[in-house]
Amino acid sequence: MTSDPSSLFVWIHLPGRTEPVVCGRFTHRRTGGGEAGEFVYGRSYLARAEAVPLDPVVLPLQERVFSTTHLGCWFSALLDSGPDDWGRRLIEQMHGPQDTIGYLLRARGQNVGALAFSPAPDTPASAAPAPLGVEALERLLEVHRTVEHGEAVASEYRDLLLQGTSAGGARPKTTVEHERRLWLAKFPSSRDRPEEPPVPLMEAALLTLADRCDIRVPTHRVLDVSGAPVLLVERFDREPLPGGGYSRWRYASARTLLWSRPEVQQYSYMGSYTNLARQMRVWERTPVQSIRELYRRIVFNCLVGNTDDHDRNTGFVAGPDGFFRLAPAFDLTARPRTPRMYLALAFGSQGAEVSLANLLSEPENFGYERDEAQEVILAQWRTIRSSFVDELVGLGCPPRLAARAFDSLPDVVPHGR
Ligand SMILES: Nc1ncnc2c1ncn2[C@@H]1O[C@H](COP(=O)(O)OP(=O)(O)OP(=O)(O)O)[C@@H](O)[C@H]1O
Ligand SMILES: [Mg+2]
Incomplete structure (x- = not known):
């Protein structure tokens, strides 16, 4: 079958299988009035008992054409499986600049999640090369x-x-x-x-x-x-199989959850943790614990100055039960203190401002009473302050740099607490 450059076939690794199956087709369509991205599940995929949706809210398992004009006419769940700046840079080294379909098709590694892509249904998605040691x-x-x-x-x-x-x-x-x-x-x-x-x-x-x-x-x-x-x-999206190879678990970034309620995203620039917590109630089977953990992550990000907490630095991974759950934390940074600091996503009445008042302004949106939230903040503050330098130096960081980084931590809790 000839491949159409504006289309791509989406494959999925079902739990416990090392070979992917075709799951559907994405098409980037240019119409008289503009552009749209369309996705349809294959009938044979929908007929499988073990079929799972790519995105349970925006792309439920239904026989119809799903259409989007958001995110450059892409479904966020598909973009989550593709390369970002680094992967794209390597692809450009080998093949020159690509459009989004080109980047997805030319990414050859162990991409995040369970999806794979090919230009035609009878062309298998290219397998990742054997892992390096x-x-x-x-x-x-x-x-x-x-x-x-x-x-x-x-x-x-x-x-x-x-x-x-x-x-x-x-x-x-x-x-x-x-x-x-x-x-x-x-x-x-x-x-x-x-x-x-x-x-x-x-x-x-x-x-x-x-x-x-x-x-x-x-x-x-x-x-x-x-x-x-x-x-x-x-890798939290891979699990070794007893006979060799790896099970691959589906992955969705916070961006995907936020965009699964576009009317919310539209009115709040870059989304917010508050909206994310709301969407987690839709995506997760038992969201209460995850949402409380999300609050602890917000506190941590404020206390260390992790202002790089954009919507692709929080993720969700689907385990063997098929439900998405907040993935373990990753990509943590500590940006040196500035007079006013903001996380990437808002979480309180002062938006994304890094401050004690803001952390304590709306903890109930994340399942915490104010008193308990205060305890969490103080306990984290003590943990971080007491072992930050030792941890860094223990890993081989020059003590002078560790001490300077410590002095640059945000002053969220008044001294003497
Ligand atoms: N432990 C992990 N298991 C599986 N996937 C992961 C893991 N850690 C990160 N990822 C995925 O890989 C992507 C890139 O990783 P990471 O965010 O750590 O890189 P980075 O280059 O530091 O990112 P940034 O550009 O945000 O600074 C993440 O967005 C996430 O999708
Ligand atoms: Mg990152």
Whole structure:
């Protein structure tokens, strides 16, 4: 069958299967009046007993044409499976600039979630190359530097980059297999600031602190690769199968949940945690615990200055029961304090402002009474303040940089508490 450049076939890995099945077709249609994105589930997919929706709200399992004009005429759940800045950059190295369909089709790595894409229903979605082991990290460190400097990568190293072509986010990364598990490997970037703790160390320290603040995080560790720290974070959307290979779980970013109620998103720039909590009640089977955890993450983000908490830095993963649930936290940063700080998403009566008053303004939207919220904030404050420097230094961060980062933490709680 000839492929149509404005169409793409969506495949899905059903739980426990290593081979994907065709699930539907997306078409980017230009009409007299404008443009629209359309998705239809295949009849054979709808007939399967184990069929699951790509997005239970916007794309329920129904035999009809779903249409969207949001997000550049795309369904957010499909974009979540595609590459972001880093993956696109690698694809451009190999194939030149693409449109969104081109990026989705040319991403060859272990893309997030359970979806895969192909240009025609009889062309199987291209399988990801065999996962790299940690021994590849040393060479990748060099090759990533070449890419970041905008230089062409020698053809013999291109295969090494294939795994990274499906990566989300902007920082250099790839997926590796280690101890029979899949990990996201996050590298230092040439854009990192030398006066701040190395980013992989800061991210690792924050994951450990978040864990102590009752926030679920993936297993993680830092490897020394030719003197550079590389953070390994276990993939929460993969699970090893007893016979080899991995089960792949569906993934949806907070953006997808927010856009599953467009009338809400429309009136609130970039969405908000408050709207996210509302949508979690629709998406999750037992949302109460997740929504309370979301509040603890908001508190944590304020206390460490994680203002990079945009709507693709919170995610949801569907487990064996088929329901989406708040995924473990990832991509934590600590931005140095500025006179007025704002998270990326609003959460209280003062919008996204990082302040104690704002944290305590509407905790009930996240299932917390004010008194209990106050306890959470104080407990996290003490945990973070008492071990921030030790965690960083223990990972190998120069004490001077760790101390400076500590001094730059936002002053959310008045001193002496
Ligand atoms: N442990 C994980 N398991 C599975 N997928 C993950 C995991 N951590 C992150 N991801 C996915 O990979 C994407 C990129 O990861 P991450 O956000 O850590 O990268 P980044 O380059 O630091 O991002 P940013 O551009 O936001 O700074 C995330 O948006 C998420 O979809
Ligand atoms: Mg990110």
